[in-house]
Amino acid sequence: MEFSLNPTQMMIQQMARKFALNEVKPTAADTDETAVFPWENVKKMQRYGLMGMNMPVEVGGAGTDDISYVIAVEELSKVCATTGVILSAHNSLFCDPLLKFGTPEQQEHYLRPAASGKKLGAFALTEPNAGTDAASQVTRAVKVEKGYRLNGTKIFITNAGEADYYVIFAMTDASKGTRGISAFILEKGWEGFTFGRVEEKMGIHGSSTRELVFRDVFVPQENLLGQEGEGFKIAMVTLDGGRIGIAAQAVGIAQGALDETIAYIKQREQFKRPISQFQAVQFMIADMQTQTSAARLLTYQAADAKTRGLPYSDLAAMAKLFASETAGFVTNKAVQLHGGYGYTREYPVERMMRDAKITEIYEGTSEVQRMVISSHAIG
Amino acid sequence: MKIIVCVKQVPDTKEIRIDPEKGTMIRKGVPSIINPDDRHALEYALSLKDQDSNTEVVVLSMGPKQAKNALIECLCMGADQAILLSDSAFSGADTWATANTLAAAVRKLMPFDLILCGQQAIDGDTAQVGPQLAERLAIPQVTYTRAIQLEDHAIVVERQMEDGYEVVKAALPALITATRKLNTPRYMNIRDIVKIHQMDDPVQIWDLNYLKLDPDQTGLKGSPTRVKRSFSPTPSSEVTFLTGSTEEMVSSLLDALKNLNLIGK
Ligand SMILES: Cc1cc2nc3c(=O)[nH]c(=O)nc-3n(C[C@H](O)[C@H](O)[C@@H](O)COP(=O)(O)OP(=O)(O)OC[C@H]3O[C@@H](n4cnc5c(N)ncnc54)[C@H](O)[C@@H]3O)c2cc1C
Ligand SMILES: Cc1cc2nc3c(=O)[nH]c(=O)nc-3n(C[C@H](O)[C@H](O)[C@H](O)COP(=O)(O)OP(=O)(O)OC[C@H]3O[C@@H](n4cnc5c(N)ncnc54)[C@H](O)[C@@H]3O)c2cc1C
Numbered sequence: 001m002e003f004s005l006n007p008t009q010m011m012i013q014q015m016a017r018k019f020a021l022n023e024v025k026p027t028a029a030d031t032d033e034t035a036v037f038p039w040e041n042v043k044k045m046q047r048y049g050l051m052g053m054n055m056p057v058e059v060g061g062a063g064t065d066d067i068s069y070v071i072a073v074e075e076l077s078k079v080c081a082t083t084g085v086i087l088s089a090h091n092s093l094f095c096d097p098l099l100k101f102g103t104p105e106q107q108e109h110y111l112r113p114a115a116s117g118k119k120l121g122a123f124a125l126t127e128p129n130a131g132t133d134a135a136s137q138v139t140r141a142v143k144v145e146k147g148y149r150l151n152g153t154k155i156f157i158t159n160a161g162e163a164d165y166y167v168i169f170a171m172t173d174a175s176k177g178t179r180g181i182s183a184f185i186l187e188k189g190w191e192g193f194t195f196g197r198v199e200e201k202m203g204i205h206g207s208s209t210r211e212l213v214f215r216d217v218f219v220p221q222e223n224l225l226g227q228e229g230e231g232f233k234i235a236m237v238t239l240d241g242g243r244i245g246i247a248a249q250a251v252g253i254a255q256g257a258l259d260e261t262i263a264y265i266k267q268r269e270q271f272k273r274p275i276s277q278f279q280a281v282q283f284m285i286a287d288m289q290t291q292t293s294a295a296r297l298l299t300y301q302a303a304d305a306k307t308r309g310l311p312y313s314d315l316a317a318m319a320k321l322f323a324s325e326t327a328g329f330v331t332n333k334a335v336q337l338h339g340g341y342g343y344t345r346e347y348p349v350e351r352m353m354r355d356a357k358i359t360e361i362y363e364g365t366s367e368v369q370r371m372v373i374s375s376h377a378i379g
Numbered sequence: 380m381k382i383i384v385c386v387k388q389v390p391d392t393k394e395i396r397i398d399p400e401k402g403t404m405i406r407k408g409v410p411s412i413i414n415p416d417d418r419h420a421l422e423y424a425l426s427l428k429d430q431d432s433n434t435e436v437v438v439l440s441m442g443p444k445q446a447k448n449a450l451i452e453c454l455c456m457g458a459d460q461a462i463l464l465s466d467s468a469f470s471g472a473d474t475w476a477t478a479n480t481l482a483a484a485v486r487k488l489m490p491f492d493l494i495l496c497g498q499q500a501i502d503g504d505t506a507q508v509g510p511q512l513a514e515r516l517a518i519p520q521v522t523y524t525r526a527i528q529l530e531d532h533a534i535v536v537e538r539q540m541e542d543g544y545e546v547v548k549a550a551l552p553a554l555i556t557a558t559r560k561l562n563t564p565r566y567m568n569i570r571d572i573v574k575i576h577q578m579d580d581p582v583q584i585w586d587l588n589y590l591k592l593d594p595d596q597t598g599l600k601g602s603p604t605r606v607k608r609s610f611s612p613t614p615s616s617e618v619t620f621l622t623g624s625t626e627e628m629v630s631s632l633l634d635a636l637k638n639l640n641l642i643g644k
Contacts, residue, residue: 008576011455015567049569062569072569 005067012068016075019048020083028080031206032351037162038206041083046117050087055095059107060116066303070248074296077252078259081355082206084252088245089158090114094121097167097183097238101226110165110185122163123242124154124212125235132368134169135178135232139214141170148172148184148224150217153196158362160210161195164188167238168212169231181231185223192217203354240313242363243320244306247299250323250359254292257327257334257352261285264338264347281337288330295323314376321369324359331356380434381491382424384458385481385512387414388442388449389502397611413449416497418564420557423527424495425457425565435459437488441469441480450582454575455567462488466586471599474503478511480597483590485516493534494554498523506556513554521547525560 005013024041031038045051054069055061069091077084098111113119130136139152150170157166166186173180186193196211226234262285265276275281302315331353335342342349360366390409398405413421421438428434438453440446441464450461464484472480485494494516496509506522513520525544526537538545539558549555575581587594595601619635621628636642 008572011452011567011572011576012569015455015569015572019566047568048566049571053569057570057573063573064569068569 009068013071016072020075020079024083025079035205037208051090051117052095052115055115060112065307067300070303073245073248074252077249078256081253082204084249085207090121092242092245093123096241097234101234119164121165122159124157124168126156128155137171139170141172147220150214152214154212156209157212160208162208172228178232179229182228183225183231183234184219185225239363240316243316244302246359246363247319247323250327251296251299253327253352253356254330257331257349258288260349261334261337284333288333291326295326298322317369317372321366327356327359382436383491383494384421384424384438385496386417386438386440387500388446389414392501414497414500419561420495420497422562422564447582454581455571461582463582463584465584468587468594468598473602473604474505474507476597476601477508478515481512482515483592492551496556498556498558509556519549519553521549522556524555524557
């Protein structure tokens with residue numbers, strides 16, 4: 001068992017850290033304030049091979065392993081959780097299902113541009129009445145000549161409006177339940193495919209969270225992803241992988257808040273000494289540090305299993321559950337240790353606390369993770 | 380077009396500590412980095428490659444085996460070939476011997492169009508290696524470059540001066556030394572990081588034998604410089620910092636000057 005990064009991973013960490021500090025950190029507060037999608041940084045991430053990094057070279061990716069990808073999401077999320085989730089949604093929720101289930105033609109047409117950083121992707125499963133209960137899809141795809149006709153809406157879709165390509169789910173045969181759901185690849189700009197309401201959120205303000213509306217959208221047969229009826233399986237497998245990306249985002253948020261806090265307590269003086277000299281403060285740091293490290297190890301473990309081709313569904317759920325709750329705990333304590341200043345927008349920990357919450361909700365709530373974990377444990 | 384970029388691995392001087400007894404730099408535990416000016420030199424070469432994919436960028440360094448890491452980083456930024464001049468015979472070189480050794484390697488890489496160096500290294504700090512290398516190779520040199528325009532078989536360069544800039548035209552092949560004003564260096568690219576780490580030996584090592592250099596022309600033996608003594612200068616006078624509001628500081632300053640009889644009472 002090896003507990004250190006290999007030379008490739010170390011260099012990717014070095015690159016991602018420098019990129020995050022120089023390019024992303026300076027704009028993070030502004031991205032939060034204005035809630036504008038950070039295209040300039042996303043373009044740079046495309047140029048430097050981050051977007052699609054863990055896709056094989058043969059399909060246009062950089063060919064990294066999943067630990068390297070986790071490291072990149074973590075480094076970005078340390079300074080800006082919005083940027084972290086844009087990368088995670090693109091790589092895990094769009095590229096990954098195309099790699100696993102796409103035909104060679106679909107991979108050439110959609111995955112290559114996405115994996116090589118020319119196009120941005122998104123994944124749309126959630127509907128107003130199909131959240132945790134993702135199987136109760138109302139969006140319908142009716143078989144017509146040479147394809148399908150789609151009607152319905154999706155909500156809360158990350159990268160919506162900004163992305164060029166979408167993996168979406170719809171009911172092709174309602175009588176078959178989960179086996180009646182199919183997956184499709186859609187392009188922005190297709191007739192009848194529009195974007196609706198933009199959500200105003202607690203955190204990750206710069207990330208786009210938007211409604212997709214389908215009105216008689218014609219989807220050609222060759223854009224069916226996987227087999228008809230295979231959609232629910234595709235969604236679940238995709239989310240298993242996506243959870244590793246969100247776990248990485250959560251680890252990054254926690255580490256970022258911890259770094260800010262350690263710097264702050266060393267310079268903030270009360271009772272004529274730095275507050276870092278109070279044992280109550282030191283013990284809080286010890287707990288924050290320990291939980292963050294544990295969360296990182298669980299995340300690396302899940303990523304490593306995925307790269308090795310081992311089962312990782314429960315590992316990903318444990319990583320996401322623990323990391324997201326850790327991000328909540330650590331950012332809360334970070335604000336506490338900043339005192340009144342921490343509650344103001346002058347310091348980044350306030351934003352980090354707001355950003356942390358979403359990691360306990362999307363790609364399966366903490367309750368869903370507990371269901372996955374317990375069903376693996378109990379059988 | 381073939382471009383050679385000379386890169387020196389240096390200790391990160393932001394992290395430098397001095398041994399209080401010996402007065403020398405503690406190198407142990409100090410991270411090594413690519414000399415900052417050399418990144419700008421490399422960036423210019425890579426920007427030419429962006430415009431014309433036939434451009435070949437070779438990075439060249441003299442140093443211990445660990446300097447490989449600096450060259451790997453250059454490859455991950457997009458350089459095509461990396462050569463490390465490493466041999467125990469090269470160690471202890473001053474700028475003269477460094478330039479001799481680099482020149483021997485450049486001769487092996489002929490023909491080339493352009494050599495780029497950093498303006499100066501943050502450790503040695505002499506800014507001599509570039510000019511000396513150009514002299515050894517008998518090619519034109521332009522130092523303190525802040526902008527470059529490429530023409531047919533020539534370059535037009537803006538040289539940063541203290542109070543303005545000079546425009547100089549030089550025939551190729553030529554050597555230029557880059558300042559930080561020249562450009563913004565790029566990051567390593569994830570695709571290149573993966574590709575380079577899959578190679579067995581991304582960095583070629585050239586030794587004394589390979590360069591067919593006279594051992595008396597390189598390393599400590601080939602270095603006419605003798606460091607007699609190194610010391611930290613002691614401050615020659617006392618400094619008093621005035622504090623308080625502007626008014627308070629001005630009135631203390633006036634008092635101090637009066638007490639020293641530098642202004643009338
Ligand atoms: C404290 C100290 C004092 C020294 N004093 C002297 C002295 O008084 N006289 C003297 O002659 N030497 C001296 N040396 C040695 C000398 O600085 C270096 O050995 C010499 O190799 C490089 O010179 P530089 O660091 O000043 O580089 P500079 O001349 O400042 O470097 C300019 C550029 O040349 C290129 N370059 C320099 N070194 C290399 C390399 N090894 N490989 C590839 N490219 C390179 C880089 O592009 C660099 O940006 C001293 C060294 C130290 C650490
Ligand atoms: C910012 C943001 C970005 C998002 N991005 C995407 C995206 O890109 N693509 C996409 O498809 N979706 C996306 N979502 C949707 C997200 O995945 C869902 O919001 C999430 O799965 C929860 O569904 P819901 O909101 O309908 O909550 P509900 O399912 O209504 O859950 C409400 C509460 O009930 C609990 N609960 C529900 N069922 C059970 C049960 N059986 N047992 C115990 N507790 C239960 C839940 O855990 C939760 O606490 C995003 C959401 C947000 C807010």
